[in-house]
Structures are given as structure tokens and as C-alpha cells.
Amino acid sequence: MSSEGRSTPATPSGPPWFMANELLAFVVELAALAALAWWGFATGDGVAARLLLGIGAPVVAAVVWGMFAAPRARFRPPLVGVLVVKTVVLGSGVYAVHAVGHPVAAVFFAVVVVANTGLAETFRRRAVPTA
Template sequence: MEILKSINLAIRFMLEICTLIATGMFGFSLSKNIILRVVLAIVCTAIIAVIWGLFVAPKASQRIELPWRILLEMVVFGIATMSLIRTNHVYLAMVFAIAVIINQILLLIWRQ
């Protein structure tokens, strides 16, 4: 069982990285100007990283308590899902959303 719990935590980390990539892709898609595209990709990614780092991460300085943390996590993952949809990756968005839901359920069941 401990192996499954470790795998679930590793999947969670991968979902967090995918969230940063998805929001960066969304920012990059917002303009035709290459400089602006890069800036927007960095800004969108940074906003999500700061929110996650301040309020959600296990060692966050201002970590919020359950159930509010789960709500914020789902909002952030929802933003990533919508970012994938807006960049025409609908199938990937569906797979991502399902993975997030299953992962979150297992995190709660296993109290991770």
C-alpha cells in the first residue's frame, strides 16, 4: 500500500508541473508578437506558481486549511484544464481533469 501512496504523491507532483506547463501554453497563445507571447507565458506560469507556493504547497508560508485548500487546488487545476481547452487540447484536458479528480480522491482517502 505504501508504494501506491508514493506513486499517488508522484502523480500529484506531475499534475502540478502539468498545470504550470498548461498555463504557460495558454499565456503563449494570447498574442502573435513573439516577445509578448514569451512574457505572457512567463507571467501566467508565475501567477499559478506563486499562488500554489504561498497557499497550497506542503511547506507554504501561509498554507490554508481544509476544505479551503482543496477548493483552491481545484480552482488552480480547473484553470489548467481550461488553459488546455483554450489551446485546443480538449482530449488532453479531459484526461488531465480525470487524473486530478482521481488523485484528489486518493489523497483524501489516504490522508496524504
């Protein structure tokens, strides 16, 4: 498979605060997947349903994220499409935290998601001046 036409940097770069925000973005993504697994294992009647939801929900979210929202996504929709995917996946993680009985943690998670995603998407799209 060729990567012609794609310009994906080998290593991310930027000011230290931006790199810290990128690290936080990765942690938020993992937290959303963990929350979906937690919700799945806590929901459903019977062992089979819990296993299906606990494993299936984060797997589906990870596949959708990897196809459309990851930095090296196979299909890269316009910004609106990427934001829709991020809203669905990360919002599902926030809902999952609320659904397992932690509304305050869900609000905190939502605030972190919105702030982190807003900063990341705003500054990723700015042109980096060359020295």
C-alpha cells in the same frame, strides 16, 4: 526564521501506491504549470503579450500554490481553502489545455486531476496507525 509549531515530515512515507500517487500529484502540478505556459505563449496579440502570459501565468500559479497549497506552504488555510487553491490552479491548467485546442486531452487531464487529488487528500488526512 523558526519552524516552531510546524510538524512537517522530512520525508513522505506510506504504502507504495500512496507514494506513487504523491509522485503523480507532483507530475500533475508540473503539467498544469506547463499547460499555463503553453496557453500563454499561444494566446495574445504580439510578442510582448505572449511573453507576459506565457511566463506570467505559470509564475502566478506557482506562487499562489507555494503560499497556500504546497506541503510546506507559508500560509496553511483549512482544507476547504487548500482545495479551492488546487481547484483554481489545476482547473486553470485543464482549461489551458482545452483553450489551445485539445478538448479530449483536457478531459483526460481533468479526470486524472480529480482522481489524484481525491485520493491524495482523502488518505493524507487519515491518521496513520503506529505499530
